[in-house]
Amino acid sequence: MKMQTFFEETLATLKEIGLYRHLRTLESSPTPHALLDGKRVLLFSSNNYLGLSNHPKVIEAAVQATRDYGTGGTASRLISGNLKLYTILEEKIARFKGSEAAVTFSSGYAANLGTLQALLGPGDLALIDKLNHASLIDGCRLSGARLRTYRHKDMGLLKAHLERSDSKRKTLIVTDGIFSMDGDLAPLPEMAALAEQYGAMLMVDDAHATGVWGEGGRGTVHFFKGDHENVIQMGTFSKALGSLGGFVAGSRALIDFLVNEARSLVYSTALPPSVLAASNAALTVLEGEPELLRNFWKKVNFFKEGLQEMGYDLMGSQTHILPIRIGDHPQATEFAKALFDEGLFAPAIRPPTVPKGTSRIRLTPMATHTQEDLEQALDILKRVGRKFGVIH
Numbered sequence: 001m002k003m004q005t006f007f008e009e010t011l012a013t014l015k016e017i018g019l020y021r022h023l024r025t026l027e028s029s030p031t032p033h034a035l036l037d038g039k040r041v042l043l044f045s046s047n048n049y050l051g052l053s054n055h056p057k058v059i060e061a062a063v064q065a066t067r068d069y070g071t072g073g074t075a076s077r078l079i080s081g082n083l084k085l086y087t088i089l090e091e092k093i094a095r096f097k098g099s100e101a102a103v104t105f106s107s108g109y110a111a112n113l114g115t116l117q118a119l120l121g122p123g124d125l126a127l128i129d130k131l132n133h134a135s136l137i138d139g140c141r142l143s144g145a146r147l148r149t150y151r152h153k154d155m156g157l158l159k160a161h162l163e164r165s166d167s168k169r170k171t172l173i174v175t176d177g178i179f180s181m182d183g184d185l186a187p188l189p190e191m192a193a194l195a196e197q198y199g200a201m202l203m204v205d206d207a208h209a210t211g212v213w214g215e216g217g218r219g220t221v222h223f224f225k226g227d228h229e230n231v232i233q234m235g236t237f238s239k240a241l242g243s244l245g246g247f248v249a250g251s252r253a254l255i256d257f258l259v260n261e262a263r264s265l266v267y268s269t270a271l272p273p274s275v276l277a278a279s280n281a282a283l284t285v286l287e288g289e290p291e292l293l294r295n296f297w298k299k300v301n302f303f304k305e306g307l308q309e310m311g312y313d314l315m316g317s318q319t320h321i322l323p324i325r326i327g328d329h330p331q332a333t334e335f336a337k338a339l340f341d342e343g344l345f346a347p348a349i350r351p352p353t354v355p356k357g358t359s360r361i362r363l364t365p366m367a368t369h370t371q372e373d374l375e376q377a378l379d380i381l382k383r384v385g386r387k388f389g390v391i392h
């Protein structure tokens with residue numbers, strides 16, 4: 001088959017079934033009043049939860065680091081890319097997570113791929129929640145381990161898989177801490193108990209929890225008062241912390257092992273100085289300005305209650321990620337378009353990101369939304385929701 005034909009046919013099929021994706025252009029910073037595809041909209045789809053990506057101290061730190069060290073990462077960390085800024089950041093994030101040590105990767109995606117591929121090999125077993133983030137599934141696949149999925153948060157099925165596992169091989173249970181498209185929490189205390197009972201490792205992806213969930217934003221393991229040293233805690237600097245990069249926190253031995261074995265760390269260029277300095281500054285701001293978090297949760301709770309009062313089905317969300325259930329993907333696409341026309345941007349989340357028939361609009365308030373922004377967004381959601389018969 002000619003390559004060009006293959007591309008065109010694939011794209012035509014995606015369009016036909018309503019699952020074609022295209023890139024929108026953001027022409028402003030990711031603040032509540034963003035300029036998207038030439039239109040001013042209320043932005044409800046950014047993970048810039050605390051506005052740290054635009055915080056003056058974070059920006060200043062990034063600018064200063066660029067002046068001091070230049071723009072590029074310039075080599076792998078194992079060659080000559082391991083700036084002192086990495087050491088400062090990793091000590092800080094380890095302290096923040098209550099772990100012995102931590103290591104940073106170029107992105108959360110790279111952290112999951114590198115860590116899972118290093119931890120597991122053919123013959124090992126990976127136990128995966130059906131709704132886990134794609135990067136966790138990809139990492140497990142890349143490792144060559146056997147994959148077994150269990151129904152979302154079904155601890156009975158997880159236990160059944162563990163009972164059948166080979167105790168001479170490695171077994172890893174891996175889960176989102178806060179599920180990225182549903183906004184609910186993994187039952188970590190039960191999972192940790194099962195991991196302990198069956199001698200399995202437990203890895204928690206706190207991409208959406210880092211910076212906002214648990215005391216001081218320390219994440220879900222902290223929230224459940226879990227045993228930090230026995231859990232492999234992964235997180236990102238790219239969401240609430242407003243920068244870029246992924247990290248893994250855990251025992252010193254785990255971290256040294258990853259520095260040696262994680263291919264996405266060994267064979268990729270270090271992060272640029274500006275990014276490391278921004279992550280550092282974001283953690284400092286988070287610890288020094290606790291009102292930022294309080295304000296964020298006040299906004300989230302107001303918005304969430306508003307949606308619930310209107311009768312929206314929030315799909316069991318327990319956190320700041322607020323999905324509203326629409327159902328079929330063509331209707332979700334139409335719904336998102338109607339919101340956009342009214343001046344609110346929150347995209348439709350469709351398969352394969354979420355299971356068929358559960359397409360949704362995923363709303364994420366930010367600390368920087370004003371009361372007026374939130375009320376205006378609720379007004380729009382009321383009008384559009386009624387028009388589509390999603391609420392009454």
Ligand SMILES: *Cc1c(COP(=O)(O)O)cnc(C)c1O
Pocket residue numbers: 107108109110112133135176180205207208236237238245246
């Ligand atoms: C966003 C996300 C990632 C990937 O992190 P990036 O820093 O964006 O590469 C991994 N896991 C989960 C659950 C996420 O939501």
